[in-house]
Amino acid sequence: MSRSFLVGFVGGLVLAVLIQAQDQSGFISIDCGAPADVSYTEAKTGINYTSDAKLINTGVSMSIESSLKNEYQRQVQTLRSFPEGKRNCYKINITRGSKYLIKATFLYGNYDGLNKVPQFDLLFGANRWGTVNINNGSLDLTKEIIHVPSLDYVQICLVNTGRGTPFISSIELRNLTNDIYVTESGSLKTYIRWDIGSDIGYRYKEDVYDRYWAYDNINEWTQLSASISADATNQNIYKPPAIVMSTAVTPANVSAPLVISWVPDDPTDQFYVYMYFMEIGVLATNQTREFTIVNNGIQWYSKFSPQRLSVNTLYSTSPSSGKEIIFSIEKTKISTQPPIINALEVYKAIDFPQSDTFKDDDDAITTIKSIYGVTRDWQGDPCAPVDYLWAGLNCSYIGKESPRITTLDLSSSGLSGKIDPSISNLGMLEKLDLSNNSFNGEIPDFLTQLRHLKILNLKKNNLSGTIPSALVERYNEGSLSLSVDQNPYLCETGQCNKNEKKKNSFVTPLVASVSGVFIVLLVVAAIFWTRNRIKSKGDAATIKILMKEKDKSQILPQVKEQDNSILHSKKQRYSYPDLLNITNNFNTIIGNGGFGTVYLGYIDDAPVAVKMLSPSSVHGYQQFQAEVKLLMRVHHKNLTSLVGYCNEGSNEGLIYEYMANGNLQEHLSGKRRKTKILSWEERLRIAVDAASGLEYLQNGCKPPIFHRDVKSTNILLSEHFQAKLSDFGLSKIFPTDGGTHVSTVIAGTPGYLDPEYYITSRLTEKSDVYSFGVVLLEIITSQPVIAKSQEKTHISQWVSSLIEKGDINAVVDSRLGGDFDKNSVWKAVEIATACVSLNPNRRPVISVIVTELKEALAMEFGRTKYSDAETSDSVKLVTINMNSEPFPMAR
Numbered sequence: 001m002s003r004s005f006l007v008g009f010v011g012g013l014v015l016a017v018l019i020q021a022q023d024q025s026g027f028i029s030i031d032c033g034a035p036a037d038v039s040y041t042e043a044k045t046g047i048n049y050t051s052d053a054k055l056i057n058t059g060v061s062m063s064i065e066s067s068l069k070n071e072y073q074r075q076v077q078t079l080r081s082f083p084e085g086k087r088n089c090y091k092i093n094i095t096r097g098s099k100y101l102i103k104a105t106f107l108y109g110n111y112d113g114l115n116k117v118p119q120f121d122l123l124f125g126a127n128r129w130g131t132v133n134i135n136n137g138s139l140d141l142t143k144e145i146i147h148v149p150s151l152d153y154v155q156i157c158l159v160n161t162g163r164g165t166p167f168i169s170s171i172e173l174r175n176l177t178n179d180i181y182v183t184e185s186g187s188l189k190t191y192i193r194w195d196i197g198s199d200i201g202y203r204y205k206e207d208v209y210d211r212y213w214a215y216d217n218i219n220e221w222t223q224l225s226a227s228i229s230a231d232a233t234n235q236n237i238y239k240p241p242a243i244v245m246s247t248a249v250t251p252a253n254v255s256a257p258l259v260i261s262w263v264p265d266d267p268t269d270q271f272y273v274y275m276y277f278m279e280i281g282v283l284a285t286n287q288t289r290e291f292t293i294v295n296n297g298i299q300w301y302s303k304f305s306p307q308r309l310s311v312n313t314l315y316s317t318s319p320s321s322g323k324e325i326i327f328s329i330e331k332t333k334i335s336t337q338p339p340i341i342n343a344l345e346v347y348k349a350i351d352f353p354q355s356d357t358f359k360d361d362d363d364a365i366t367t368i369k370s371i372y373g374v375t376r377d378w379q380g381d382p383c384a385p386v387d388y389l390w391a392g393l394n395c396s397y398i399g400k401e402s403p404r405i406t407t408l409d410l411s412s413s414g415l416s417g418k419i420d421p422s423i424s425n426l427g428m429l430e431k432l433d434l435s436n437n438s439f440n441g442e443i444p445d446f447l448t449q450l451r452h453l454k455i456l457n458l459k460k461n462n463l464s465g466t467i468p469s470a471l472v473e474r475y476n477e478g479s480l481s482l483s484v485d486q487n488p489y490l491c492e493t494g495q496c497n498k499n500e501k502k503k504n505s506f507v508t509p510l511v512a513s514v515s516g517v518f519i520v521l522l523v524v525a526a527i528f529w530t531r532n533r534i535k536s537k538g539d540a541a542t543i544k545i546l547m548k549e550k551d552k553s554q555i556l557p558q559v560k561e562q563d564n565s566i567l568h569s570k571k572q573r574y575s576y577p578d579l580l581n582i583t584n585n586f587n588t589i590i591g592n593g594g595f596g597t598v599y600l601g602y603i604d605d606a607p608v609a610v611k612m613l614s615p616s617s618v619h620g621y622q623q624f625q626a627e628v629k630l631l632m633r634v635h636h637k638n639l640t641s642l643v644g645y646c647n648e649g650s651n652e653g654l655i656y657e658y659m660a661n662g663n664l665q666e667h668l669s670g671k672r673r674k675t676k677i678l679s680w681e682e683r684l685r686i687a688v689d690a691a692s693g694l695e696y697l698q699n700g701c702k703p704p705i706f707h708r709d710v711k712s713t714n715i716l717l718s719e720h721f722q723a724k725l726s727d728f729g730l731s732k733i734f735p736t737d738g739g740t741h742v743s744t745v746i747a748g749t750p751g752y753l754d755p756e757y758y759i760t761s762r763l764t765e766k767s768d769v770y771s772f773g774v775v776l777l778e779i780i781t782s783q784p785v786i787a788k789s790q791e792k793t794h795i796s797q798w799v800s801s802l803i804e805k806g807d808i809n810a811v812v813d814s815r816l817g818g819d820f821d822k823n824s825v826w827k828a829v830e831i832a833t834a835c836v837s838l839n840p841n842r843r844p845v846i847s848v849i850v851t852e853l854k855e856a857l858a859m860e861f862g863r864t865k866y867s868d869a870e871t872s873d874s875v876k877l878v879t880i881n882m883n884s885e886p887f888p889m890a891r
Contacts, residue, residue: 024048026175027210028092032168033061033078042074045204049075052171056080058088058379062167064109068138076107076140076169082158083165087123087388089157089380090171096152097845099181101174101209103144104129104156106167108137118164123157126384126403127352130189132158132166140169142212144190145350146181148848150841151359157380159388174210178851180237183272183317184830185349191262191271194344197223197247206241213244213343221249221258224340226280228309238274238313244343245278245311254338258329262346269348270319273327276343277304277312289337294328295320303332306340317823319349355841357383357395358402360762364425365393365405371422372415396428402841404428411457412436424449427760431455435483443467443490448474457483464489572644576651583610591662600658607658608643612651634701638693640716640726659724661717664690664775668712668782668813677813680820682721683779684828684857689723690715691853694772695846697731698765706732706763710771711752711785712778732763751785751794756840766840769849773835780828782813796836803829824859827852 029049031038036053059080063069069077082088094100102124108117117134122143134141147154154173158166181188195202195213204210228246251258264271275293283289293301293314306312329339356362365382368374376391383395383403394407405426416438423432424446432450435457442465443458456471467484474480484490580586582601591598596614600607635641643655664686666672678686690710697705708730716726730747746758754770757763774785777795787793802810809818812825831852837843844852 028173030171031075033080055090062111068109079167079169081167085377087159087379089155091155093153097848099148099176099178103172105142105170107140107169120166121159125155126354126356126381146188187350188347189350191346191348195244197249206243224248240276248340248342250338250340258339261326263324267323270321272347274315274345277306279306279308287336290332290335291339354384355402358404361405364422367422371420401839407431409433433457436460455481459483460486463487574644574646576648609656609658612653636696638689640724659716660719663713664715665712677815681860686723688853691850693725707768708747766843769835769843773832776832821860821863824856827856
């Protein structure tokens with residue numbers, strides 16, 4: 001069965017809204033080439049623009065010829081031209097994980113007096129966006145995509161391909177809500193956005209998202225229009241403008257279908273279609289308008305009737321493709337009126353296969369560029385595309401993983417000062433050449449942290465002091481080629497106070513090459529030795545994916561002196577006799593764990609859970625303090641609530657709200673035999689609840705908090721199966737110093753532990769995302785995280801093997817008996833597999849996960865709620881209202 005489905009949004013029409021009510025908080029509007037420090041409000045649109053001068057330090061500002069200026073809006077009257085350099089880039093800060101409509105506009109306007117239009121390439125980060133091919137220099141050209149950035153910035157680059165000087169007129173980013181334009185492909189390129197039946201184009205302020213609605217009258221169609229009242233103000237998530245919906249067309253021959261078709265440049269191109277319908281006429285009692293929509297001969301939607309003055313949005317989340325795409329809107333037998341359509345959007349899936357350079361590497365090399373004022377042509381992504389690799393760098397490219405910088409050659413670059421610590425953040429660096437510069441000061445110890453470093457060339461500088469002993473040891477072992485000659489003030493370890501002749505005796509030849517197998521073993525051994533945690537007989541790749549249960553005792557939480565002041569608070573504090581009374585002398589055990597035993601208790605007849613610290617718990621006291629400290633300051637409906645605590649000598653306990661349905665793992669594994677199997681809808685609700693709890697910790701807490709032990713046993717279920725995260729003993733507060741990670745001792749549970757965190761000790765917001773992805777796979781499959789078979793297969797590997805076969809039924813818990821919406825399941829599986837990507841940059845942020853899971857839940861809810869609707873199996877109908885207003889474009 002096709003994974004295509006339709007969802008109709010039926011709601012009240014959006015009509016004119018007061019101009020002052022428009023919100024540009026999600027807008028980034030850049031006038032390229034405008035004078036520095038210029039900002040203004042464009043008269044026709046009311047959009048606020050700023051100059052690009054602070055976003056780029058290359059290119060020259062130019063203006064289109066004066067005869068065209070009166071025809072165009074102010075933001076395209078100037079432009080920035082790039083006669084120098086092959087690649088010139090804008091780096092624009094955004095909110096990562098948010099969905100953006102991104103527009104780049106180009107108006108040649110004979111700015112150079114050559115009257116010769118150029119052609120050049122446009123890059124989006126590490127990927128090719130398209131070719132800017134200007135056919136008419138007097139007309140503007142706009143490239144537009146919808147994209148969810150995984151980083152906190154985007155880079156838009158112009159590439160000189162030898163066919164004219166690149167330029168750009170304006171860059172505009174518009175923040176969209178994450179629950180619209182949701183597709184399998186992720187990124188979309190605008191193919192057409194059409195106000196059918198109109199003779200004028202509209203954008204902001206008519207369209208709150210500043211989408212431009214083009215117009216094109218078709219003679220074979222009959223135009224309809226209506227005067228729309230400004231009373232309806234309810235919102236629809238797609239928000240087509242009221243002025244756009246006030247016109248429509250029907251076929252001139254009332255018996256004929258309305259046919260919309262196009263021929264793709266490539267038959268493999270994939271298109272997503274959004275159709276907007278509204279009944280703007282007044283039908284008599286004996287009149288009906290009903291039609292069926294057919295896509296390339298296959299029924300797309302059956303027996304649809306637009307509603308009077310209500311917006312109906314029909315769209316598919318599975319693409320159409322072929323040599324020709326044909327949508328036929330056909331009148332049904334019972335219909336007395338011809339079919340109708342008001343507006344149309346078509347998007348082409350755009351693939352951005354190349355990952356951006358690993359963020360820590362990108363940040364480090366950008367810092368190095370800034371600190372040393374590197375004058376090389378370092379623009380855009382450092383490693384990708386490989387054709388535009390920064391001079392002096394080499395990078396590793398492994399599948400879809402983010403490229404890593406392996407070589408940094410800054411020799412003979414006229415650099416001075418001390419060797420900057422940012423170099424130590426290039427964690428995969430194998431060769432560092434800083435020779436023939438004017439660096440001074442000591443050789444820093446942080447260079448010893450570069451575990452993969454094989455070649456270090458520091459000769460011909462002004463370095464002083466001793467060579468770090470760790471570097472000397474690695475040289476003596478033969479794992480490092482070290483060149484430090486011609487540094488007049490440098491001496492070997494322990495030789496600085498001896499005669500001057502020994503000061504420069506340490507000149508190192510190139511180490512003979514080491515076999516690949518030895519290097520792998522050396523890296524793995526170094527990781528294991530420095531952390532002293534895990535002894536594994538498997539290879540490094542296996543260790544990255546899963547940790548065996550026998551190693552669990554080696555994973556230690558961060559042991560740190562805690563602030564005891566929080567435990568001296570009178571609020572929520574209970575004595576040990578109180579606990580005896582509450583639990584009836586610890587009569588009823590309801591759980592056990594590494595921390596201790598959990599007992600059932602009652603406070604004023606309300607059930608509570610009392611967790612007592614076991615004296616044998618090695619790190620229990622640190623976890624006890626951490627959990628009390630955290631739960632005293634955070635409150636959310638999807639986090640377990642702390643009722644109180646006891647801290648009297650060796651008697652330490654925590655009192656929580658009682659969660660009547662135990663933990664999630666018990667239900668998935670079947671240990672709670674008296675309870676029914678969780679339905680697919682219940683599972684999705686639990687997933688949304690758990691993800692919402694994580695989102696609060698990461699985004700709602702200041703500073704953010706990382707849980708570090710997200711697993712199905714730490715997700716508790718209330719009497720009504722509301723899910724709440726629990727067990728915050730390993731949680732870590734993220735410092736607000738602008739960093740992207742916390743270096744910390746590894747903590748977590750085998751199978752759920754982020755492999756990247758496990759290998760590097762760098763805890764990031766994506767570490768909890770990985771753990772949640774494993775939980776989501778459990779929710780979908782009800783399979784153990786690590787198989788009990790001899791192979792010890794991890795759940796992510798097992799699911800991936802089935803996905804490759806396209807067998808979704810084999811992935812889902814068989815106890816559900818197929819009682820689920822397949823599109824909803826596919827969506828959940830796609831979210832989960834993205835979360836458990838070994839590349840942290842490819843994992844979605846938690847806010848996106850929450851949004852996507854809610855979308856999957858809506859699909860399942862639509863299946864059960866509208867199971868009796870007269871639509872095809874893949875079609876769902878949902879009713880929502882909407883809102884909007886009027887406007888023109890760049891002319």
